[in-house]
Structures are given as structure tokens and as C-alpha cells.
Amino acid sequence: MSDQDRLIEHEYDGIQEFDNPMPRWWVTTFWGTIIFSGLYLLNVGPIGAGAGRIAQYEADMAAWREAHPTDQGTVDSEALLALAGDHEVLEEGKEIFARNCAACHGPDGGGVIGPNLTDNAWIHGGTIAEIHAVVSEGVLAKGMPAWGRQLTPAQVNAAVAYVWSLQGTTPANPKAAEGAVVAQ
Ligand code: HEC
Secondary structure, eight states: OOTTOOBOSOOBTTBOOBOOOOOHHHHHHHHHHHHHHHHHHHHSTTTSSSOOHHHHHHHHHHHHHHHSOOOTTOOOHHHHHHHHTOHHHHHHHHHHIIIIIHHHHOTTSOOSSSOOSSSSEESSOOSHHHHHHHHHHOBGGGTBOOGGGTSOHHHHHHHHHHHHHHTTOOOSSOOOOOSEEOOO
């Protein structure tokens, strides 16, 4: 009991209460949140001078994109062909293929649900740029996913390089050729 304790006159069911001030930490926090909310409002748009959290988010994203450029826009056939001759890229492509493509195209590219990738017949064209386009954008109506949305550009390139390297190989259970024969 301190000097502050001042009994309030009312009494309910034999219970009485003191009229004590709130503890200092509580009052400080209380005023602190009020002051903070004022400063906060000043800083956020559209009420205050700040840009607002959506603009802040966009700015952060733009900065991130700037720091992480992608090479997706430029699909250069020569660069892809160079990748197809790069042993390390082919190794990576092989892993990507085993993980993402083998279920539909067979572990050796011989074809299951998806077409045979080892022959020289192509539904969507047999140049490396056309293969890149199919892998990147998919053929959604026919069940070929758009890998450009799920893999990084470098991974798509590696998968395409690997598909390119499969041509002329002999799969265990080749699916009959589909599409038009393309002379390489
Ligand atoms: C869910 C099944 C499925 C998966 C997984 C899949 N594909 Fe396909 N893919 C297909 C089907 C089905 C087609 C045939 C599309 C058509 O008939 O137009 C196809 C077509 C293709 C073609 C074009 C073939 C041609 O004859 O023009 C290429 C290249 C290809 N896929 C590569 C890949 C690669 C690389 C992956 C893995 C990153 C992959 N696919 C994963 C089902 C799949």
C-alpha cells in the first residue's frame, strides 16, 4: 500500500477498488504508440508524404530485378548450340531432364505420354530455337508444361541443350515418330 492508494467509494458485492494511476511503463507505451501512429501516418501514402507500401514493394522488386538480370529475352540459337557442346551444361541438363521431363518423355527421351525426342521428327519444329520455344512456353492444350515458368532461364537452356544432345541416340522403347521429319 502506497500513499497513492485511494479507495474509490463504490462497492459491489463487497469488492472495492483503488484509483491508482497506471504504471509508468504502461503509460509510456500508450503514448509511445500514439506518437508512433502519427509519425507512421505522415510517412505512408496516400495520407502522408511517403510512397506507401505498394510503391515500396515495387521499388524493392525493381531493385532486385536489376541486381538479378535474366537472359530469358534473348534466345540466341548460336549460344544454345554452344551450350549443347558444353559437357557441364549437358550434365546439368541431364539431371533436369531426369527430374522434370523423364516422366512424360521417358528416361532416355524415347517418349511415353510426350513424343520421342531422339528421332528427327518434330511436331513443333526441330531447330534448337523452336525446341527452346516449346520447352519454355509449353503446349498446354496437349499436356506439355511451360517450363519457363518453373525453371530458371539457365535451367531451360540446359534442358534444351540436353534434348538436342539426345538426337540420334537409341532409346530402349522408342515411341513412333510424330510430326514432320527435319533434316538437321
Ligand atoms: C506432363 C508431361 C510432360 C512433361 C513433364 C514434359 N513434357 Fe515435353 N511434351 C509433352 C507432350 C504431351 C508433348 C507433345 C505436345 C504436342 O503434341 O503438341 C511434349 C512436347 C515436347 C517437345 C516438342 C516435341 C516435338 O516433337 O516438337 C519438347 C522439345 C519437349 N516436350 C521437351 C520437354 C522437356 C525438356 C521437358 C522437361 C523440362 C518436358 N518436355 C516435360 C509432355 C510433357
